[in-house]
Amino acid sequence: MLATTRDGAVSLLTLQRPERRNALNLELCRAIDAAAHAEVEAGARVLVLTGEGTSFCSGADLGGVYGAEFLDALYGMLHGLTRLPVPVVAAVNGPAIGAGTQLALASDLRIADESARFGVPTARNGMAVDAWTMRTLQTVAGGGMARRLMLAAETVDRDEALHCGLADRAGTLDDALAWAAEIATLAPLTLAHNKLVLNGGSDAEIDRTFAACWASEDVREAATARTEKRTPVFRGV
Template identity: 75%
Template sequence: MSDLLTTARDGDVVVLTLRRPDRRNALNLELCQALHAAAADAVQSGARVIVVTGEGTAFCAGADLDGVYGDAFISALYEMLHGLTLVPVPVIAAVNGPAIGAGTQLAIACDLRVVDERARFAVPTARNGMAVDAWTIRTLAQLAGTGRARRVMLAADTIGHDEALSCGLADRAGTLDDAIAWAQEIARLAPLTLAHNKLVLNGSTQDDERIAQSFADVWASEDVKEAATARAEKREPIFRGH
């Protein structure tokens, strides 16, 4: 694992922490590759929820402008971002400070966002002559609303903590500890159902066959039987993910 990223396990929850506090956790090639690999490794090791956060006072200040102008970085960035949308477990961003540019992209690539008081979001490509892909702009519009997305993308505006919560860009107020506590609650839910729901939420018509199969898999699973048994026995179900 890269020195730029730490992995910590807390039961069924894996916490991935960006560790470039001297650069406000700006993304470079190595960090993008490390985050992509770490998320895949977490799923492979049986994690049921992943939490992504930043060390220090920033979540992620964007792309490292000292090394951003290369095809290799752009490829690694989008492979990592889209990879987070594809892993079959919920991913929570614990936004512990500013999430700027690629930091906002990282936050919206996660499924849920918990924001502390210092959190703010911006994609200031119009200030630096860069561009983000269509997925970024459309996802921002879906989460924050078209009007706010237009303001961010066309006026280089910023969405603060309170506004992010009020418009739906952020899901909960809280610290990293709060995000981990929420992750622990989610980790007790049915994994196959969560994977199916995420596939539907993030997928397109091209995924219809996979969605139909995951729907069938959920209904054929042992977890469905376990839920019925737990109801009869008046206890909480223990889901195994099969």
């Protein structure tokens, strides 16, 4: 259902329900949440999310049971990804529809291959997504694109997603892993602080992470590396 592999400081989480186009059910939502937190706890500095086969994630499993338990698991997982102290990169390797677009939005960066598609067709099935989804979509892709997806139930391709900012780069899973490996060499405390600010952390949390950066050994390591004309090696302390 979910495969987890590690290469250095980068952990790859692969949704493995290709027979259901990687649709999210209760078990998969819980598995993503548990694996993401476990990988960060084990030392991963960047997570990459992708889907097995030809789909990133086709949405919520329409054959599943919808209720409070599923919604709690879905939104607990999505919001949990935004609160992780490490960047999350979505390698969108095909359609990301409904909850698939939500999963991409919960990621910090998105690489889309030529088959990527995005859409939130709740108006076609009578369902609804939370305010966080729509506000994040508006922030990332702009008000016009948010309205096209939410009010006209449109689906947009990779090129449109790149144009509006819903996708950050064109590329494959290998490109996403290479980008993640680059990001993993950056200062972890700074990345955690930046992500917290960008995702609307509280003033108290932001004050704490700001102070932690300036008090860290990493800021001194950067200064030493400049003097020694070498690449800094950040330890996150």
